[in-house]
Amino acid sequence: MMAKQLTYSQDAREAILRGVEKMARAVKTTLGPRGRLAVIDRGWGSPNITKDGAAVADEVELKDPFENLGAKMIKEAASKTGDDAGDGTTTSVVLAEAIYREGMRQIAAGADPMALKRGIDRAVEAVLAEIARQSRPVEGRKSREEIAVIASGGDAEIGALIADALEKVGPDGVVTIEEGKSIETEVKVVEGMQFDRGFISSHFVTDPESVQCVLENPAILIHEDKLSSVAKLIPLMEKASAAKTPLLVIAEEVEGDALAALVVNKLRGILACAAVKAPAYGDRRKAMMEDLAILTGGQAFFKDTGFDLEKVELAQLGRAKKVIIDADNTTIVEGAGDRKAVRDRVAQLKREIEETTSDYDREKLEERLAKLSGGVGQIRVGGATETQMKERKARIDDALHATRAAVEEGTVAGGGVALLRARAVLESLKLAGDEATGVEIVHRACAAPLRQIAENAGVDGGVALRRVLAAAGDFGYDAARDTYGDLRAAGVIDAAKVTRTALKNAASVAGLLLTTECLVCDLPEEKAGAHAGHGHAH
Numbered sequence: 001m002m003a004k005q006l007t008y009s010q011d012a013r014e015a016i017l018r019g020v021e022k023m024a025r026a027v028k029t030t031l032g033p034r035g036r037l038a039v040i041d042r043g044w045g046s047p048n049i050t051k052d053g054a055a056v057a058d059e060v061e062l063k064d065p066f067e068n069l070g071a072k073m074i075k076e077a078a079s080k081t082g083d084d085a086g087d088g089t090t091t092s093v094v095l096a097e098a099i100y101r102e103g104m105r106q107i108a109a110g111a112d113p114m115a116l117k118r119g120i121d122r123a124v125e126a127v128l129a130e131i132a133r134q135s136r137p138v139e140g141r142k143s144r145e146e147i148a149v150i151a152s153g154g155d156a157e158i159g160a161l162i163a164d165a166l167e168k169v170g171p172d173g174v175v176t177i178e179e180g181k182s183i184e185t186e187v188k189v190v191e192g193m194q195f196d197r198g199f200i201s202s203h204f205v206t207d208p209e210s211v212q213c214v215l216e217n218p219a220i221l222i223h224e225d226k227l228s229s230v231a232k233l234i235p236l237m238e239k240a241s242a243a244k245t246p247l248l249v250i251a252e253e254v255e256g257d258a259l260a261a262l263v264v265n266k267l268r269g270i271l272a273c274a275a276v277k278a279p280a281y282g283d284r285r286k287a288m289m290e291d292l293a294i295l296t297g298g299q300a301f302f303k304d305t306g307f308d309l310e311k312v313e314l315a316q317l318g319r320a321k322k323v324i325i326d327a328d329n330t331t332i333v334e335g336a337g338d339r340k341a342v343r344d345r346v347a348q349l350k351r352e353i354e355e356t357t358s359d360y361d362r363e364k365l366e367e368r369l370a371k372l373s374g375g376v377g378q379i380r381v382g383g384a385t386e387t388q389m390k391e392r393k394a395r396i397d398d399a400l401h402a403t404r405a406a407v408e409e410g411t412v413a414g415g416g417v418a419l420l421r422a423r424a425v426l427e428s429l430k431l432a433g434d435e436a437t438g439v440e441i442v443h444r445a446c447a448a449p450l451r452q453i454a455e456n457a458g459v460d461g462g463v464a465l466r467r468v469l470a471a472a473g474d475f476g477y478d479a480a481r482d483t484y485g486d487l488r489a490a491g492v493i494d495a496a497k498v499t500r501t502a503l504k505n506a507a508s509v510a511g512l513l514l515t516t517e518c519l520v521c522d523l524p525e526e527k528a529g530a531h532a533g534h535g536h537a538h
Contacts, residue, residue, distance in 0.1 A: 004522060012066070025093075033453075080505045081498075162403055224286065227251045288368065291368055291372055414489045
């Protein structure tokens with residue numbers, strides 16, 4: 001085991017403070033619509049130019065191991081805020097630094113760290129409740145667009161893109177962000193349920209121009225096993241042909257005589273049909289086939305249910321208004337499943353997402369939820385260069401998460417005003433001694449984001465703060481337009497969840513750091529050969 005170096009009490013907290021301040025100084029300049037850029041050298045390729053506080057925080061690694069512990073803890077607050085709310089990383093860094101620096105001042109003056117922390121916790125609880133009370137629900141496209149514009153650093157085009165995508169897919173639909181192939185950024189919506197399996201044979205194509213197979217009102221056989229014997233499939237094909245119903249076969253594999261029979265019947269015009277492989281693998285395949293069955297109102301035929309394919313009736317198969325199949329994807333539009341059954345399945349998937357501890361499982365469950373609940377919107381991010389496209393993609397990702405958070409918990413006035421107004425509740429908290437000092441620390445910290453937004457816009461933070469405090473309600477400083485006024489009316493709003501999460505995580509980390517009494521780090525390794533003599537003189 002490596003030898004360790006230790007430092008205690010005030011020395012430890014001062015080392016942490018230096019680390020916190022270095023981290024905060026790098027990150028907080030990106031806050032607000034007039035936040036400055038950071039240029040990050042990655043050691044390979046072109047440098048990363050970003051206004052994303054989280055991206056800057058990720059790159060900060062300090063030489064002094066004790067200072068680095070402080071920086072890492074602040075990074076933890078930022079990344080947890082990003083994970084929970086999707087945005088607010090920079091705000092949480094600004095708040096954590098403000099709480100910690102003010103707390104350090106009080107400890108140096110003789111305050112008890114544990115009492116300070118109790119006061120901070122009580123104050124934060126009160127402010128969080130007030131933010132929830134201030135919150136207003138998101139209504140309509142305009143509010144969603146305003147949130148997205150703020151979260152993307154004042155980019156109106158990104159705001160419109162996200163509002164457009166969310167409008168198209170509905171509240172439960174999923175929006176994915178992908179790297180595009182052109183300069184333009186575009187939104188494409190895949191209606192219905194899509195999975196990444198194309199037609200097994202190109203002979204199934206019905207539209208040579210678009211190289212697609214389109215089946216109108218087909219019956220859908222969902223079959224877990226391989227299909228190679230034509231004898232098992234013929235009775236079903238005859239029933240479909242007699243009823244003049246197109247047939248789509250989804251199975252692990254369709255091969256041999258079974259595939260040949262489907263192709264021949266399609267080419268002769270006897271039966272409109274197609275075959276595709278089942279999506280996913282293993283247990284996930286089974287689950288997705290059940291999803292398909294529920295969506296189309298049919299039955300999924302699994303190996304372990306002991307069914308006889310020759311006796312399957314058309315009424316047992318799924319139905320959809322239309323199925324579109326190309327070389328890579330199958331899209332089922334307007335499945336005929338019972339709406340209540342689909343809603344129950346969606347609710348079950350949401351429960352599984354909440355309960356799972358695996359990020360991979362969560363991602364796959366979210367994909368299934370999206371497919372079931374309202375289509376998938378794809379934002380394909382363009383850019384003149386790879387650097388520009390990647391920076392834009394990160395901002396679109398932030399804006400999308402913030403907009404979703406706003407839909408979840410509503411919105412509050414932006415520009416740091418929500419925290420400033422919410423701190424008024426602290427006057428009714430009657431605590432004594434150092435606990436009261438803890439409340440005062442939070443009271444001061446709640447003004448830090450507004451000050452920083454103003455300073456990044458080239459305005460004196462103290463002057464901006466006094467102007468805003470002289471008024472009430474949603475009156476604040478609009479940094480993008482360099483004016484004062486009603487921020488809600490001007491469309492400067494934040495997601496309540498983002499503001500709440502930023503304060504909660506910042507106070508949690510700052511409270512831990514204030515009550516830290518000992519730091520333990522590895523001793524830096526001495527470079528081999530630094531003091532060793534050479535065996536030979538040349």
